[in-house]
Amino acid sequence: MSGFDVGRVYSAQVLAGSEESRAPDAPAQTEEALLQFIQRFRTGNDYIYRDRLRANLLAKQNVLDVQLEHLQLWSAYLAQQFREHPGEMLPLIESAVKRAARSILYPVAADRGQRPEAPDVQVTLKLSANLLGMRDLHADSISKLVRIPGIVIGTSTLSSRATHLCIMCRDCKNTKVLPITSGFGGFVLPRYCDAPNKTMDNQVKCSTDPFVVLHDKCEFVDSQTIKLQEAPDMVPVGELPRHMLLSADRTLCARVVPGSRIIATGVYSTFNSSKSGKAGSGGGTVALRTPYLRVLGFEIDAEGAGGRGGARMFSATEEDEFSRMSRTPDLYKKLASSIAPSIFGNEDIKKAITCLLFGGSKKVLPDGMRLRGDINVLLLGDPGTAKSQLLKFVEKVSPIAVYTSGKGSSAAGLTASVQRDANSREFYLEGGAMVLADGGVVCIDEFDKMRDEDRVAIHEAMEQQTISIAKAGITTILNSRTSVLAAANPVFGRYDDMKSPGENIDFQTTILSRFDMIFIVKDEHNEARDRTIAKHVMNVHMNRGADQQQQQQQQQQGDFDVEDMKRYIAFAKARCAPRVSAEAAEKLSSHFVALRRQVAQVERDNDERSSIPITVRQLEAIVRISESLAKMTLSTTVLEEHVDEAIRLFKFSTMDAVQAGNVDGMSRGELQEEVQRLERDIKRRLPIGWAVSAARLRGEFVEGQGFSQHALDKTLWVLEKRDVLRFTNQRKVITRTGV
Numbered sequence: 042m043s044g045f046d047v048g049r050v051y052s053a054q055v056l057a058g059s060e061e062s063r064a065p066d067a068p069a070q071t072e073e074a075l076l077q078f079i080q081r082f083r084t085g086n087d088y089i090y091r092d093r094l095r096a097n098l099l100a101k102q103n104v105l106d107v108q109l110e111h112l113q114l115w116s117a118y119l120a121q122q123f124r125e126h127p128g129e130m131l132p133l134i135e136s137a138v139k140r141a142a143r144s145i146l147y148p149v150a151a152d153r154g155q156r157p158e159a160p161d162v163q164v165t166l167k168l169s170a171n172l173l174g175m176r177d178l179h180a181d182s183i184s185k186l187v188r189i190p191g192i193v194i195g196t197s198t199l200s201s202r203a204t205h206l207c208i209m210c211r212d213c214k215n216t217k218v219l220p221i222t223s224g225f226g227g228f229v230l231p232r233y234c235d236a237p238n239k240t241m242d243n244q245v246k247c248s249t250d251p252f253v254v255l256h257d258k259c260e261f262v263d264s265q266t267i268k269l270q271e272a273p274d275m276v277p278v279g280e281l282p283r284h285m286l287l288s289a290d291r292t293l294c295a296r297v298v299p300g301s302r303i304i305a306t307g308v309y310s311t312f313n314s315s316k317s318g319k320a321g322s323g324g325g326t327v328a329l330r331t332p333y334l335r336v337l338g339f340e341i342d343a344e345g346a347g348g349r350g351g352a353r354m355f356s357a358t359e360e361d362e363f364s365r366m367s368r369t370p371d372l373y374k375k376l377a378s379s380i381a382p383s384i385f386g387n388e389d390i391k392k393a394i395t396c397l398l399f400g401g402s403k404k405v406l407p408d409g410m411r412l413r414g415d416i417n418v419l420l421l422g423d424p425g426t427a428k429s430q431l432l433k434f435v436e437k438v439s440p441i442a443v444y445t446s447g448k449g450s451s452a453a454g455l456t457a458s459v460q461r462d463a464n465s466r467e468f469y470l471e472g473g474a475m476v477l478a479d480g481g482v483v484c485i486d487e488f489d490k491m492r493d494e495d496r497v498a499i500h501e502a503m504e505q506q507t508i509s510i511a512k513a514g515i516t517t518i519l520n521s522r523t524s525v526l527a528a529a530n531p532v533f534g535r536y537d538d539m540k541s542p543g544e545n546i547d548f549q550t551t552i553l554s555r556f557d558m559i560f561i562v563k564d565e566h567n568e569a570r571d572r573t574i575a576k577h578v579m580n581v582h583m584n585r586g587a588d589q590q591q592q593q594q595q596q597q598q599g600d601f602d603v604e605d606m607k608r609y610i611a612f613a614k615a616r617c618a619p620r621v622s623a624e625a626a627e628k629l630s631s632h633f634v635a636l637r638r639q640v641a642q643v644e645r646d647n648d649e650r651s652s653i654p655i656t657v658r659q660l661e662a663i664v665r666i667s668e669s670l671a672k673m674t675l676s677t678t679v680l681e682e683h684v685d686e687a688i689r690l691f692k693f694s695t696m697d698a699v700q701a702g703n704v705d706g707m708s709r710g711e712l713q714e715e716v717q718r719l720e721r722d723i724k725r726r727l728p729i730g731w732a733v734s735a736a737r738l739r740g741e742f743v744e745g746q747g748f749s750q751h752a753l754d755k756t757l758w759v760l761e762k763r764d765v766l767r768f769t770n771q772r773k774v775i776t777r778t779g780v
Contacts, residue, residue: 441481
């Protein structure tokens, strides 16, 4: 065990041992070898580390990034030592870098034999070793170098940790400086004073525990504790995600924020936690220790948290491949057909989801106001229409995604919760699902089962794309630049055509206006379609010919697999932000006026306000859909064809939902009246116990009296539900059975 937090002075062997040495064994020799590496390692004509150190020192950045692969090329033994004993090697390389810094900053002083004080330089490590999951870290990894991926869910405030402690004896006023190794653990002061020069002929005998700490003479560095959660895709089904504490110091502090996806390189260490066993009166068992990671380097994944680490790097070959992909004919249709290919039909919903994955362009206006670029989609429909499967697929294909179900989500779980730090007793924030999915998609299933007070929490996140917190003395604003894909069932479980959209949809107008597209997914009874779906489902279940079908599809359409789509979406989002052309803008504005007129007409016909509002937000929604369609082909301007497709999608989704009550050109009120008249006439025409053929009834009422076919079907359906009529002989004969 490396003993990072054992409060002991680092000691090293000075006299040569009896064994024959295989390599530099004394720390002084190792330090010399590392100094040679820093000063002499080069690729081509570039002395990488010497030049990098000079540039950093001139910029007043006392830090040096070292690539372990370079050290491997220089000396395999040193690299192996770094992997096996990083705790012992790190002080040596920092000392070597300090010497190199001194020779760079004061080149003349070295010749004169002077030794001016150089600044301490922190060494951070980069290596391309295999990633280890948190579940793969065991006791044999302790004090070894590891790389762990994960999502930052909490960061503590910066605190100062002493590296050198200045202590003074109360009795003889003698001071001494003790070095402290890094980590979480405490430090034990010496029990006895061992000062050599006692005053008054050794008459002063120092008491036991005489030391006090002189804080103003100690040396401190910044320190931060980070809470890392394993990435959701690495958590086995049914398990809770694991957490790990990270200890970062000096320049590694304040580099990450909650929601960042990072790969942390560091030393897997242990410390004696105050929690671990308070059973004994001695303050816990000595041998039980809690693991943590002492961070030596961060790789911040630029996609996460809106890419605070700068744009994600794409290789030249990838960029060529993506530009070739963007010129594919019918790219839009192929991308849409690649979304959940095992689900039959729903082409327009798949196209809408494709738009959601790419997103529009976010804009910051001169007055600092932000306009969101993310598209929100609501799927509202009957059970068994594969809504959850679509959500699950989006979670797989989006570069960043969080899947949550409405019933199991609370307001704090979606936005942010306030936690209390066990050691400092301070409050700190832990980001929820909307914060962790910053820069991606949140899929919320069973949206209608959420409690109203929880649903209100995401209003602000959906439009302003921020989450404001005022809890426990913490007032702050977190970013949540996410798209929301929600799935819900209507009020009665199934969509009832006889009722208005407002009666079917149990959501407030405030949340509905924040969705750019609202799809009402009905389970229509259509024999030909049912047959096709049944065949498709049986093929999926039997796996019969599925591979052949997929191969044929790929040959015909050149569909993309999930990984290709994921990379292409990430590239398009990072590199492309289309703007609307003048012709497209003119078309959009005139169309919006027409839409408002249409909604006003529907409201007049039904004599009530539409529950699905068409506001300026919906105009912005069509702009965003147009931008996402342009982004798919990596185009920089939105053309008229993009606007046409965006308007078609919007009409198919939200406008259809607004007019859902209007059937065959009739408003819902007219249909209701007609159904009531038909109901009276049918009861008058059929006494109890009498039967009549369905064809004859249709002839009498539809052709004879001019009622609409839809109204007749609706009436018969309603009367059958009330047990007034019964259908026999394959629905050809109608018998009246009740009142």
